[in-house]
Amino acid sequence: MERRTIGAAALEVGAVGLGCMPMSWAYSGSRQRGAESLRTVHAALDRGATLLDTADMYGPFTNELLVGRALKDRRARAFVSTKVGLLVGEQHLVANGRPSYVRRACDASLRRLQTDVIDLYQLHREDPEVPVEETWGAMAELVTAGKVRALGLCAVGAHFRRRPGARPYDGTIRTLERVQQVFPVSAVQAELSVWSPEALEALLPWCGARGVGFLAAMPLGNGFLTGTLTPGEGFERHDMRARHPRFTAEMMAANQPIVVGLRRVAARHSAARGANVTPAQVALAWVLSCGPHVVPVPGAKRECWVAENAGAAGLRLTEGDLAEIAALPPALGSWD
Numbered sequence: 001m002e003r004r005t006i007g008a009a010a011l012e013v014g015a016v017g018l019g020c021m022p023m024s025w026a027y028s029g030s031r032q033r034g035a036e037s038l039r040t041v042h043a044a045l046d047r048g049a050t051l052l053d054t055a056d057m058y059g060p061f062t063n064e065l066l067v068g069r070a071l072k073d074r075r076a077r078a079f080v081s082t083k084v085g086l087l088v089g090e091q092h093l094v095a096n097g098r099p100s101y102v103r104r105a106c107d108a109s110l111r112r113l114q115t116d117v118i119d120l121y122q123l124h125r126e127d128p129e130v131p132v133e134e135t136w137g138a139m140a141e142l143v144t145a146g147k148v149r150a151l152g153l154c155a156v157g158a159h160f161r162r163r164p165g166a167r168p169y170d171g172t173i174r175t176l177e178r179v180q181q182v183f184p185v186s187a188v189q190a191e192l193s194v195w196s197p198e199a200l201e202a203l204l205p206w207c208g209a210r211g212v213g214f215l216a217a218m219p220l221g222n223g224f225l226t227g228t229l230t231p232g233e234g235f236e237r238h239d240m241r242a243r244h245p246r247f248t249a250e251m252m253a254a255n256q257p258i259v260v261g262l263r264r265v266a267a268r269h270s271a272a273r274g275a276n277v278t279p280a281q282v283a284l285a286w287v288l289s290c291g292p293h294v295v296p297v298p299g300a301k302r303e304c305w306v307a308e309n310a311g312a313a314g315l316r317l318t319e320g321d322l323a324e325i326a327a328l329p330p331a332l333g334s335w336d
């Protein structure tokens with residue numbers, strides 16, 4: 001698989017990564033199976049998808065434990081990216097950016113991941129009670145201590161703390177400017193996909209101009225862009241899509257033209273190659289086309305998805321494909 005370099009520390013990873021979250025959190029819990037997840041992680045590494053993205057809050061904790069088990073004998077092959085600063089309550093999530101907590105959480109993540117060092121340690125959420133410079137300073141000390149190789153920051157949402165008239169991710173950029181004064185940011189993680197392209201406006205160029213890598217979260221539109229979901233089929237109670245405004249039967253039906261467009265591009269490439277190219281691969285190839293510093297981390301708990309998604313690294317979209325995708329209707333349904 002093509003390799004990509006992220007951040008000033010020139011960290012090398014496979015162009016397509018693996019989001020480990022669905023193995024333990026947020027998606028169809030009844031289909032979470034430990035043994036299959038372990039095979040899925042191995043399948044990713046076998047195909048060169050080395051960046052494994054997890055977080056202490058996924059599970060909570062069980063996703064890191066799973067990644068740790070999978071990497072027991074293969075740690076050197078993988079690039080481990082995890083997160084700190086978000087805790088799971090009964091019915092809500094709470095940010096915690098206190099330096100003492102960050103230090104403890106890092107040691108706990110290292111234990112669960114069964115490793116001496118985390119390749120990328122990301123601040124999951126800024127704590128409104130703690131100046132972000134203090135949180136970031138504690139994370140920087142972990143780099144000095146050799147427990148972490150590089151630091152990253154997760155964006156909350158395109159419109160979080162957006163001032164009137166400002167561009168999407170304006171609030172995230174302000175935070176990035178602050179933490180850069182303390183210690184270099186190696187990567188930013190934010191949503192980026194065919195149906196959520198807001199990061200293209202300001203956040204991605206901000207990263208590109210500073211040699212900061214970009215981990216594209218939700219690159220498959222939470223599964224929608226793969227064309228494998230049927231409007232109205234419904235979701236399990238704890239599946240986050242059961243409450244997501246774009247996943248009502250009505251909105252899924254209304255957004256079908258986007259899937260139809262991806263299918264059309266996939267069909268053209270299938271005919272040219274004489275091999276099956278899928279809408280999921282086109283969706284990931286589009287993310288890859290957004291910049292050499294962009295690494296999509298499609299979430300998957302199934303081995304077959306990982307094989308398919310890794311194949312997107314070898315798919316080059318033409319100018320015509322990109323123009324056709326740009327002309328697709330904007331997605332309907334939003335949290336705002």
Ligand SMILES: NC(=O)c1ccc[n+]([C@@H]2O[C@H](COP(=O)([O-])OP(=O)(O)OC[C@H]3O[C@@H](n4cnc5c(N)ncnc54)[C@H](OP(=O)(O)O)[C@@H]3O)[C@@H](O)[C@H]2O)c1
Binds near residue numbers: 302
């Ligand atoms: N920083 C943050 O705040 C944040 C927020 C969300 C996500 N993330 C990260 O980003 C990663 C990706 O986001 P995501 O997992 O939410 O969304 P996603 O990658 O857009 O979509 C994941 C969904 O797509 C399905 N899928 C994957 N490959 C497929 C294929 N080839 N064909 C059909 N279906 C396929 C998966 O199914 P199965 O579940 O059946 O495998 C899963 O339901 C996460 O794993 C996590 O690491 C970060």
